[in-house]
Amino acid sequence: MSLHQLVGRALVHLATLDGSRYTVVPGSRFSLKTLGEVVAYASLSAAQLARAVADSPPDAADFAAGSPAPAYEADLFRARRSKAEPLIAEGLSNAAYHLRRCIDHCRYTSSGIVRDLKNHPEHRPPLPRLTHAQYAALDKINRGGARRYAHLRGSRSIRADDGSTVHPTPFALLEKHRLVRVDTQGASLGAQGITVTAAGKFVLEIQRPTAKPPRVPGTVATRDKPDVRRR
Incomplete structure (x- = not known):
């Protein structure tokens, strides 16, 4: 079921990207192609997993439950299982291989979009x-996710995966501009998962703070003074 959901979501993202303004960005063809490969590899993996299930002996569940069976039926089941095991192993191996390729092409697509928009800022x-506080909050959520908790008196709190608190003020801006996504399917008093969206990851990439140049040892920063000479 999860594989079929993956195929469906990849198709939706491909259709959305193909109909967006991103298609006019130079280099976008590469990302569209790699996202199409995600759909293809996910579909292959789902088909091979279904084939592995189909190759499994249909009466395996009865014997696994310990139901008694005549000796000739037990021999027949063992023969079927012996014949099916290499087919099942091959199907699972192929499904896992295509899932890994699917993951690779997801990364190619993501990095390609970021690269294109960095190289052509007019299309951003x-x-x-x-x-600084907003970037730090977004970076903290991106590192391990976060969860939002609703309390009985109506207040809310946000905690990152490392147990630290995310301040609600910078988080409000992140949520307003859809840099983070809150899973609203959670219970009203339960924890709601928070993840960083594609836009949020892009902001983290292009607004990454640069390191300050190191100070030369033994020097002290001083203000410039006018050159005053005695006569």
């Missing part, structure tokens, strides 16, 4: 310029 979507 409007994104907010984050403060």
Whole structure:
């Protein structure tokens, strides 16, 4: 079921990307092609997994449950299982291989989109310029995810995966500009999962703070003074 959902979601993303303004960005053809490969590899993996299930002996469940069976039926089942095992192993191996290829092409697609938009800033979507606190909150969520908790008195709290608290003020801006996604399917008093969206990951990439140049040892920063000479 999860594989079929993966195929469906990949198809939706491919259709959305193909109908977006991204198609006019130079280099976008590569990302569209790799996303199409995600659909293909996910479909192959689902088909091979279904084939492995079909090759499994149909009466395996009865024997696994310990139901008594005549000796000749037990021999027949063992023969079927012996014949099916290499076919099942091959199907599972092929399904796993195509899933790995699917993951690789997801990464190719993501990195390709980021590269294209970095190289052609005129095509970037409007994104907010984050403060240090907002960037730190987004980066913390991106590293391990976060969860939002609703309390009985109506208040909410947000905790990152490492147990630290995410302040609600910078988080409100991240949620407003859809840099994070909140799983609203959770219970009203339960924890709601929070993940970083593609736009949020792009902001993390292009607004990454640069390191300050190291100070030369033994020097002290001083203000420039006018050159005053005695006469």
